[in-house]
Amino acid sequence: ERVTLDLDRQRRCGFPEVIYGDGKPAQMIAAIIQSQQAAGQPSLATRVAPEVAEQVQTQIPTARYNPVARTLTAGVADAAPPSPIPKTQDAVSPDAGLIKHVAVVTAGSTDAPVAEEAIETLHWMGIRFRQFDDIGVAGPARLLAAVPHLRQAAAVVVIAGMEGALPAAVGGHLSVPVFAVPTSVGYGATLGGLTAMLGMLSSCASNVAVVNIDAGFKAAYLAGLVVRQLERST
Amino acid sequence: ERVTLDLDRQRRCGFPEVIYGDGKPAQMIAAIIQSQQAAGQPSLATRVAPEVAEQVQTQIPTARYNPVARTLTAGVADAAPPSPIPKTQDAVSPDAGLIKHVAVVTAGSTDAPVAEEAIETLHWMGIRFRQFDDIGVAGPARLLAAVPHLRQAAAVVVIAGMEGALPAAVGGHLSVPVFAVPTSVGYGATLGGLTAMLGMLSSCASNVAVVNIDAGFKAAYLAGLVVRQLERST
Amino acid sequence: ERVTLDLDRQRRCGFPEVIYGDGKPAQMIAAIIQSQQAAGQPSLATRVAPEVAEQVQTQIPTARYNPVARTLTAGVADAAPPSPIPKTQDAVSPDAGLIKHVAVVTAGSTDAPVAEEAIETLHWMGIRFRQFDDIGVAGPARLLAAVPHLRQAAAVVVIAGMEGALPAAVGGHLSVPVFAVPTSVGYGATLGGLTAMLGMLSSCASNVAVVNIDAGFKAAYLAGLVVRQLERST
Amino acid sequence: ERVTLDLDRQRRCGFPEVIYGDGKPAQMIAAIIQSQQAAGQPSLATRVAPEVAEQVQTQIPTARYNPVARTLTAGVADAAPPSPIPKTQDAVSPDAGLIKHVAVVTAGSTDAPVAEEAIETLHWMGIRFRQFDDIGVAGPARLLAAVPHLRQAAAVVVIAGMEGALPAAVGGHLSVPVFAVPTSVGYGATLGGLTAMLGMLSSCASNVAVVNIDAGFKAAYLAGLVVRQLERST
Amino acid sequence: ERVTLDLDRQRRCGFPEVIYGDGKPAQMIAAIIQSQQAAGQPSLATRVAPEVAEQVQTQIPTARYNPVARTLTAGVADAAPPSPIPKTQDAVSPDAGLIKHVAVVTAGSTDAPVAEEAIETLHWMGIRFRQFDDIGVAGPARLLAAVPHLRQAAAVVVIAGMEGALPAAVGGHLSVPVFAVPTSVGYGATLGGLTAMLGMLSSCASNVAVVNIDAGFKAAYLAGLVVRQLERST
Amino acid sequence: ERVTLDLDRQRRCGFPEVIYGDGKPAQMIAAIIQSQQAAGQPSLATRVAPEVAEQVQTQIPTARYNPVARTLTAGVADAAPPSPIPKTQDAVSPDAGLIKHVAVVTAGSTDAPVAEEAIETLHWMGIRFRQFDDIGVAGPARLLAAVPHLRQAAAVVVIAGMEGALPAAVGGHLSVPVFAVPTSVGYGATLGGLTAMLGMLSSCASNVAVVNIDAGFKAAYLAGLVVRQLERST
Amino acid sequence: ERVTLDLDRQRRCGFPEVIYGDGKPAQMIAAIIQSQQAAGQPSLATRVAPEVAEQVQTQIPTARYNPVARTLTAGVADAAPPSPIPKTQDAVSPDAGLIKHVAVVTAGSTDAPVAEEAIETLHWMGIRFRQFDDIGVAGPARLLAAVPHLRQAAAVVVIAGMEGALPAAVGGHLSVPVFAVPTSVGYGATLGGLTAMLGMLSSCASNVAVVNIDAGFKAAYLAGLVVRQLERST
Amino acid sequence: ERVTLDLDRQRRCGFPEVIYGDGKPAQMIAAIIQSQQAAGQPSLATRVAPEVAEQVQTQIPTARYNPVARTLTAGVADAAPPSPIPKTQDAVSPDAGLIKHVAVVTAGSTDAPVAEEAIETLHWMGIRFRQFDDIGVAGPARLLAAVPHLRQAAAVVVIAGMEGALPAAVGGHLSVPVFAVPTSVGYGATLGGLTAMLGMLSSCASNVAVVNIDAGFKAAYLAGLVVRQLERST
Numbered sequence A, B, C, D, E, F, G, H: 001e002r003v004t005l006d007l008d009r010q011r012r013c014g015f016p017e018v019i020y021g022d023g024k025p026a027q028m029i030a031a032i033i034q035s036q037q038a039a040g041q042p043s044l045a046t047r048v049a050p051e052v053a054e055q056v057q058t059q060i061p062t063a064r065y066n067p068v069a070r071t072l073t074a075g076v077a078d079a080a081p082p083s084p085i086p087k088t089q090d091a092v093s094p095d096a097g098l099i100k101h102v103a104v105v106t107a108g109s110t111d112a113p114v115a116e117e118a119i120e121t122l123h124w125m126g127i128r129f130r131q132f133d134d135i136g137v138a139g140p141a142r143l144l145a146a147v148p149h150l151r152q153a154a155a156v157v158v159i160a161g162m163e164g165a166l167p168a169a170v171g172g173h174l175s176v177p178v179f180a181v182p183t184s185v186g187y188g189a190t191l192g193g194l195t196a197m198l199g200m201l202s203s204c205a206s207n208v209a210v211v212n213i214d215a216g217f218k219a220a221y222l223a224g225l226v227v228r229q230l231e232r233s234t
């Protein structure tokens, strides 16, 4: 009764309302998914604790839980877990028939949960992706090796904690929007991700936009919208 | 001598380096523009004070200064000042041959300088735009009237000070990326734009990405990249 | 012995002292309630943990605990749990014999505990109310549907987390005070409710006053005072 | 052209849009006032610099400027400057035919400009008021002397800088809403008014709501709405 | 071995080094106490968890633990727990043979742990005290009743959370130093005690000095030094 | 008219109200001084700009202005400017008939204005003092040389900017209260004095109390109260 | 698979990549150590929880865990735990054949875990060290006693919480770089180490550089680089 | 008289006290320089305004002012302005007889004043240097080109504003200490240099130490100490 679902969002925004799982009891999440299923809309719930997910799955057995991403999905077109475009499938020119996709990049291996949330979001949207993990700026060869692949993406999600320097370094090589996600990885002066967030907002690269700390969902959603619009226009 | 110009940026990023005018002496700005002209690249300098602009124009008479935006442009394809797509030219379906463009929206009339910087940036990129001014959330009819036009844009720049509520309200009506620019308009609890910036990052709308306070240039650049990629792919 | 109760507050302020339950041992809360009962004053304790409440109820069996609101009430005129004025009972003109009441509005379903605290406070004051849940700005039709009802309230409590945009959007439709409650719902840039709080203070709507984060009690108390004064003056 | 005036606000909110003067050129302010005059609406502009005011007055000679409040008013019902209800006119019982009014209280003599903005706002709304100046908590006799008068007001505006302790002290004596305005008076740890603002939000008094730093306009507007609703209901 | 004890402090400062218990293992605390006992110095340890205290007491059975204050004391002149000067023992003139003492005042009953730490510190110093509890500014009669007693103290410790208004209100009645302790009592805008701390530093009363949040020990130590110097000089 | 002077403060607090000069027009300051002179009370105004002081002196020719301290004094017992107790007059034992006095210590030569405000305050109170300038911790011999003198003072004011380390270093040598004044001297991470203020509050020395940034007046007032009480009790 | 190890770092930087253990599962840490061992590189993992360490040790039995430092080391040249240069081995002149080493200094005994992390880092680098514990500024004799030894070190690590005053006091005695580590020891105004960090950055001593809060690893690494370069150059 | 000069610092620290010019009158600066000249010590004053410098030069005509760095120097061994080691003089191996020196690197051309302060400091110390300007991370080829030269330096100063990403990128290529200077270049989320400062402290590179915002002097002093110790040890 406390819920006023926005079923019209799919018409207005292209995708249904996403369920913000944090603080919601399992029965509320299950009820929302059921309403969305009745309306023929795929469901994505973020920030769902494992024990809550389990309870939801009792009611909705088809719901899939990703314990790293802490996401629940149900009614998604491709029922399998998300899988990236292989890097062997590359094509040199970004215009030559390459699959339109999003690149998801992390600075450190500890940023993995945020990357998983991004990937689950793209999968729910039906958008293809590639992954580039642990390529932070202190080991410069790693980014340089990835650049030729990164230049084939239609939009890039860059996930980084600590000082958040990676989006600027990535952005300087590319001609597409970079959606930067600061993470809460680090201690002391990282201020729980605020330092990375402020750094990304202050970036000297022109093509870097920022979303909330740990908001893998949001950056992926925005990158997915860029790809979807490209797909529609061709 | 203190300058190491990045003339290769146009190749990597699609557009040349933009000159951050704040704190640079006029002769330095002029020298950079001349290097760019020699390389056949159009120039955009942001945050240029009127007296500095005047000095630069003595050396580069073709440079155009916009005193509201505080920008200098030179060598831009369309030498005239930027002019918006008229709203009478609308087409109901976003797919039916409409000119691909960016919508630039302000919440209050005091946000105008930031909107002007955005518009000059789009003009320098060769990207078309439309303007929607002073449509903040406290007067809701104003946004509702704009929605049908806004739904025709390929990307939207929303500029707002005070609590920065407008991007979420706009985003909830659209299926394209919204690039939100917090402004330093306001006093006290607005903290010089930080409150709006934090609010936009915390937005409950899924399609809102954020750039630095007063960074009309950055939001426009990102929105312009979205449009440019669409143009290329069709 | 550590307590100096202010039993005169009812005379000065119209209502007795409210017990701030956080950090108080059960026997202290029970003792205060007993003093208030001896003085014929109804009791409201906020921020009471379930296990503390249970202990208090052993001593004061008539005390009612609301586990969502985390409030204890005792000696309240209407002993039943609070129930809203039905929305079917509407009257078009706000002056035509409508019951004077407070509207309690939430932006998201996760804001429910704060709304419950507000409602328990109104009930303790003997003030009537209506509820409007989960009508955040990203789904604009939900607020528009509520506006005709909201215009019948004598004061409005708006509860919102994340960027806290809802009070400005609500305020722009109304001619009565809006008491805005920022909530600690959200993560990262929401700064535990500070962002919503600062945003509400910076609001471009003229009729928005703000109380502390998660302070459903305070906003309801203020709104209740407005209604009570109206009742007295007629 | 950059302005989208909300002339419907008077119908929705009871009073017209107020002009936020900071950063607006004189001709823009004058044009808005003219539009409001054409619609038969009284005008109030806040945060207007003296030199801007003078330019506006060249075009609109009937506009009155208050240099302490930095407000411009035009088309207001009572064309004279605001004058308080004399304190000799008191009546012991708040219900016995006393003029419904707002009390405007300052903690120190340096808070005067904010009080003046509040008073001009009440005058523009057609609401009566009383003034109590320089009665900060360090000299306790001053508040105690004012209490009997303060208890006759229907709503109270309390304006205080430094630690902002006055609203709690005032609130503890009253049964009506207190709208607290933190001011930027002070230095060092006052953080330009943030300390007072946070203190007022943390207030141990139940009936204190807070508005932005130095926002005399907002507190007065809210207090005025309380009085207006009382007047209408009797 | 990791400890370099400052046994000379008693000579320089009048009292021995106080043990900061937080984060120290029990054997380290016990070792320090033993060194101090060997040197004939009384011991005070603050911020000691109950389980750590128990372990220390196994080694030093004469050590007394106060679970509210979380202090351990050993070797103190007066081995009994601290007890206040009765209020019946008052003398109207502060100069007429009254026992030199410190008044310890709290704003709310939740501030008790900090007051207990202050009292244990005074007891360890051999300084007499009186207690005034729960006399916050929202119930003004409570402070006024205490003022005649407060005026007999040689120094005053005022402990308050939330907005921290009490020290200014107390200070305005007195001619001796007020040592203000902000507490971490409250939520939201209280920022864990920072708001009270900043408010106390911004105080409009001239005789208010401030110590760290929850630092009952420090305020009592400073007040105790004032009394001790008075005792020595007479 | 905007002023409600607290002439009773001398009786309650031992000294009259001090005039906070910042933001007060000259005629208001002059009027307050005249009221205090009529009541036989000495006047001290702090934070008075030179041009305001000059105007006040036109009306009150006996008022003395200290342009470094930015203070105005009038009606003070000792009409000459303040002069310190010479250091040659020392006595080894603090109890052997030494003049009771305050030591005023600065860390750097740039802290001089704050020291001057402290000294003028002591002079207005009729309290003797000694000065120790520019003895910051990076040059340790300077403090060690001053310690024997410092140990003769009844209370110490320590004024320091940057990291504010001096009060802890001074406090560790003394058995009397240290009133620490953080100053706004420094740049960047000093945050306009906040860093020194927070550091002083976090001090590992037990006898350090803190006042507002640059508040030489407050620290001197507190130290002066300690001396005055000693004088009275002997 | 989520790891992209930077094995080339030893060549570029002189030492291999250090494993940031926080948030990494045991198998990931073990896998990285194994890769480093295969490449003949010694391993250091910081911020490893005891239970994670135990799991890693099941796979890599030669790995040594320091539970105070929370570090894991493997493949280090000197397999024994680190041991300091004895202080009896001193030599008066810093140039006369003294072993090049780092001095590791703490202000309080609670700073031990950070000192241990520093020492393990030096040991992994093969750099010698000396320890000076618990010599904070409030007990000044302790630092003075250490100075002659400190003057023999080639670089100094100073670890301090609370107000972080020690690095400035140490730096003022030395002609080598001081690497200051703020710690999260303290409460209230220490802001979890931010106050010490800001204080150290604001230091009045010229030779103080700062690293992140609790980052014993970083300060030791920097000091170790200074020693290593000295060793190489001689 | 307000000055207590620390002439012993040269003996203890290797270099004399540096004059912090901000807020000091010209005659005070001149007097300090004269005392240092009498003691045979070279003088460096930082943060000296041009008009103050001019006055000092009237009294000390040999003093040299650098208007970009805002430094005054006098009595320095090499009386000519500082000049860098030419890059043509390179040697591939860092051990092969290269001049021991410091590399001074800037991210943008607007960081020049801070670089100049660093260079003047090195010159006053008698330390050689090289310059690398405007090589920020958004144009990656610029840093890669500089790396072979940077690897020849004994210590590196990296100066960067905005997000402060450059020190991490530089540090990842080097085996010597990097002293990072955040600058106040930028706007909005850069928070006057705090964002860069926090980012540098959070750096994922192991060899980055940080000094205060705009503190070119400090970073150069530290780097100079590293070089000086190397010179002494060979």
Ligand SMILES: Nc1ncnc2c1ncn2[C@@H]1O[C@H](COP(=O)(O)O)[C@@H](O)[C@H]1O
Pocket (backbone or CB within 6 Å): A017, A018, A019, A020, A021, A046, A047, A215, A217, A218, B203, B204, B205, B206, C107, C108, C109, C110, C134, C138
């Ligand atoms: N991880 C997330 N971060 C931010 N917003 C989210 C997240 N997941 C869902 N949302 C948004 O939260 C809104 C739902 O909020 P609620 O009504 O509280 O369930 C939807 O509009 C989503 O766009």
Ligand SMILES: Nc1ncnc2c1ncn2[C@@H]1O[C@H](COP(=O)(O)O)[C@@H](O)[C@H]1O
Pocket (backbone or CB within 6 Å): A203, A204, A205, A206, B017, B018, B019, B020, B021, B046, B047, B215, B217, B218, H107, H108, H109, H110, H134, H136, H138
């Ligand atoms: N208004 C602006 N806001 C943020 N970045 C800018 C702006 N104008 C130019 N830039 C960026 O600043 C960089 C140039 O900085 P600099 O080397 O200091 O001239 C370029 O990479 C631009 O992308």
Ligand SMILES: Nc1ncnc2c1ncn2[C@@H]1O[C@H](COP(=O)(O)O)[C@@H](O)[C@H]1O
Pocket (backbone or CB within 6 Å): B107, B108, B109, B110, B134, B136, B138, C203, C204, C205, C206, D017, D018, D019, D020, D021, D046, D047, D215, D217, D218
């Ligand atoms: N002093 C003030 N403080 C806060 N809001 C104000 C003030 N004056 C006017 N406003 C609001 O600002 C809005 C107009 O903003 P704008 O469109 O920028 O002119 C109106 O809705 C007013 O309610």
Ligand SMILES: Nc1ncnc2c1ncn2[C@@H]1O[C@H](COP(=O)(O)O)[C@@H](O)[C@H]1O
Pocket (backbone or CB within 6 Å): D107, D108, D109, D110, D134, D136, D138, E203, E204, E205, E206, F017, F018, F019, F020, F021, F046, F047, F215, F217, F218
């Ligand atoms: N420099 C100062 N810093 C803080 N408080 C001050 C200062 N000078 C005067 N005051 C206090 O300010 C109060 C007067 O404020 P006001 O009523 O605004 O004039 C007096 O109670 C003084 O104790």
Ligand SMILES: [Mg+2]
Pocket (backbone or CB within 6 Å): A107, A108, A109, A134, A135, A136, G004
């Ligand atoms: Mg890694």
Ligand SMILES: [Mg+2]
Pocket (backbone or CB within 6 Å): B107, B108, B109, B134, B136, D004
């Ligand atoms: Mg407007």
Ligand SMILES: [Mg+2]
Pocket (backbone or CB within 6 Å): A004, C107, C108, C109, C134, C136
């Ligand atoms: Mg919802």
Ligand SMILES: [Mg+2]
Pocket (backbone or CB within 6 Å): D107, D108, D109, D134, D136, F004
């Ligand atoms: Mg006053």
Ligand SMILES: [Mg+2]
Pocket (backbone or CB within 6 Å): C004, E107, E108, E109, E134, E136
């Ligand atoms: Mg109470």
Ligand SMILES: [Mg+2]
Pocket (backbone or CB within 6 Å): F107, F108, F109, F134, F135, F136, H004
């Ligand atoms: Mg000095």
Ligand SMILES: [Mg+2]
Pocket (backbone or CB within 6 Å): E004, G107, G108, G109, G134, G135, G136
């Ligand atoms: Mg110790």
Ligand SMILES: [Mg+2]
Pocket (backbone or CB within 6 Å): B004, H107, H108, H109, H134, H136
């Ligand atoms: Mg550049």
